[in-house]
Every structure is written in C-alpha cells, then in structure tokens.
Amino acid sequence: MDSITLSPVGLFLQAGPVGKTVMILLLGASVWCWILIIEAVAVLARLGRTLRAGAAGGLIGEIDDAGRDAARLAIPGETVGERRHRVAEAMHRTARARLAQAEGGLPNLAVIASVAPFVGLFGTVWGIMTSFVGIAATKDTSLATVAPGIAEALAATAYGLVAAIPASIGYSRLGAGFARRAERIGHIVDARAILIAAGLAGRPDPEDRR
Template identity: 40%
Template sequence: MFFQTRLPRRLSLGLAAVLLAAAAPAAAQDLAASGVAAPAMDMSFLSLFLQAHIVVKLVMIGLILASIWVWAIIIDKTVLFGRNRREMDRFEQVFWSGQSLEDLYRSLAGRSNHGMAAIFVAAMREWKRTYEGGARSFAGLNQRLDKVMNVTIAREMDRLESKLLVLATVGSAGPFIGLFGTVWGIMSSFQSIAASKNTSLAVVAPGIAEALFATAMGLIAAIPATIFYNKFVSQAGRQAQRLEGFADEFSAILSRQIDEQE
C-alpha cells in the first residue's frame, strides 16, 4: 500500500520538474519580449556637441574656428605660391629673351610687382637715380644695389611667409587643446558615475564620447596645419633661392655696366 501511494507522487514530481525546465526558456523569452526596451542613445556629432559640458563646447567651438582659419590660410597660400611661381617663370623668360633693360623697366615701373620683377624694378630705380642725379663716383653703387635687392627679397619673403605662424601654432597646440577637452569629458563621466552610483554604459558613454570627439576635433585642426606648414615652408625656401639667385645674376650684370661706365 505504501509503494502504491509513493510511486505516483514521485512520478508526478519528476514530470512537473521536466515541464518546468522545458517551460523556463520560453518564459524567459516572453519576459524579455514583454519588458520595456532601454532607450537608444543618440551618438551623432550634433547630439554629442549639444549634450557636452560648457567647457567641452568651448573647446570644440575654438577648434572648429581654428580649423576654418587653417583651411582659409591653406587655400590663400596655395593660390599665392602658385601665382608667384608663374610670375617668376614669365619674368625670367622676358628678362633672358634679349629685351633691353630700359624697355623692360618702363613696362614694369608703373605696376605693382612681386618676386623677381620687384627686385628688378628696385635695382633699376636705384641705378637710374644714381645716373640721372649726375653722380661723380660710382664706387658705392654696387653696395647700394645689393642692399636694395636684399631689402626687396626680405619684403617678398615676409609676404610669402605671413600667417604661416598660425599654421605652426595650430599644428602644435591643437592636439593639446583637444586633450584638455578629453580630460574634462572624462571628469564629467566620473562625476556622473558618482552622482548616479551607477557604472552602466548608459551613464559612462556620453562623457567618454564627448571626450573622444574633442580629441578628434583637435586632430582635425592640427594634422592639415602641420602638413601644409611644412609644405609652404619648403616652397618658400625654394622661391627664396630663386630670388637670391636672380639678384646675384642681375647684380653681376649691373656691375659690368658700372665698370664699363667708369
């Protein structure tokens, strides 16, 4: 009688356990499906900027303005160096074509000249002042011509190298300014963790994303500034060599004429 009553109960308990084990995954899936979904975080660039701390916003705005300024200088200098190189090429063709120096000076005297043309006009102007002034001695004319041409070269190089310091400054300081925004964003993340006492990704992610975005802005401003600064410095050095070479050749031509006059 005892075995007759206990056996069915054991079978029923085992069957119930099997049914519960089989139903558990389905119940878990139903519970997950019926639960409230976590709101998705908006991680777009605009959202990161709008949600950032005021200090991080100021850093981002400063880096954006610096990047715009850098690209404006890059475009301006690219056009300037290209135009200056073409003007020197054209002047060299005319100068060495055999045209008389007087005719070339008269055609250029009334213009706004740059590069080799500016050196030529400055030297010829000093030459004509000496001869038209009725100077008795031409002993110091060579020195005066050299000084005039050197001053003109210095002015041309100042014109070519102007605003390159901005590129150097942004290229060197941009990453550190972005790093400052990064540090501030991470500090904001830790403050959010301390205030909410929650280390979930939803609490930490916005601050970290803002920090990384500030770092990216610093690199976006610094990388082109550094690349084009090195490029423009190299181009300015090559054009300076061409100007100095022309000044030496023209000084030799004028020196021979001075010797002939004496």
C-alpha cells in the same frame, strides 16, 4: 550608440557647455587653417607664374626697381665691388620683404598645429572629469553612466586632431614651397644685381626716348 550619435554633430549636441566651447574653438581653427592653406597655395602659384615670366614685371620688376634706385646713388670713392654689393643687398631686402608679405598668415598654421592638440586635450580631460562626476553622483560605474563624458572627451580629441593635422602638413609643405621660391629668387637677384650695378639692365628713362 547609433550612427547619429557618433556623427560630429551628434557628439557636439551631446557635449556639455565646456565641451561645446572647446569644439567650437577647434572647428573655427580648422576652418581658419583651410583658408590659410588655400591662400598660401594661390600665392605660391602666382609666384611661380612671376618667376616663369622672368623680369617682365611683378615681383622681379619690383626687385629690379630697388636695384636701379640703389645703382643711381653715387657714393664717392666706392669701388665696383662695393657698388655691386650695395645694389645686391638692396634687391635682397626688397625680395625678403615681399616674400614675408606673400607668406601672409602661414606662421599661423604653426600656431594652430601646436595649440589645437592641447585645446583638444583640455576637452578630453574635462570629459573624463565629467564621467567621474557622473560616477560619484550616481554611485554607478555602468557604461551608461560614463559613456557621455567619455564620448565628449574623445570628440574633443578628434576635433583637435582635425584642426592640427592639416595645419601641420600645410605648414611643412607650404613652408618648403616658399623656401624653394626664395632660393630661386635669390639666384635671380644675384645674377641681375651684377647687370644692374654695371648699368647693363637699366630701364630706359621716359625722358631719354624723346
């Protein structure tokens, strides 16, 4: 085989209809995987900038607003500790909802990482079956007879790994990044909930400035 035959394009062109379908699916999954990774990296960068900016706005501002809304609700007989717990819970709910929204398609990376190898394995099995069919048809076990099917099988395996490996690494590393951001936001919420419940971090009402 020459170098052209061993290229991804050459292997794709030599594959049969089923092999080409498998490779197209895996190629699409690989492209989708990198799109998800790039989006998640951008979101993590924005979250990092928001946390460094403190309560100036963005995510922390939304969480503070949720806490203030909860603090403005007066419940007869409520103790200070219950009020603080209610405010903190409202802020944590908002934080969890925003983080879940920020993660976006990150769980899809786990799907790609787990499914792509099996799709590639299907292509591998199909390629090996093609080789056996070729042997049965020609009654010849020479390398020229089995090479196309084996090449198709190995190409499908390679395409599956190309899709699965970045997805697996990306899901693990980006998931850890979001977990660190969530832990840091949790600490911020716990600290600010005390101030908001006590009325020490309230945002001045525009009517009060007149």
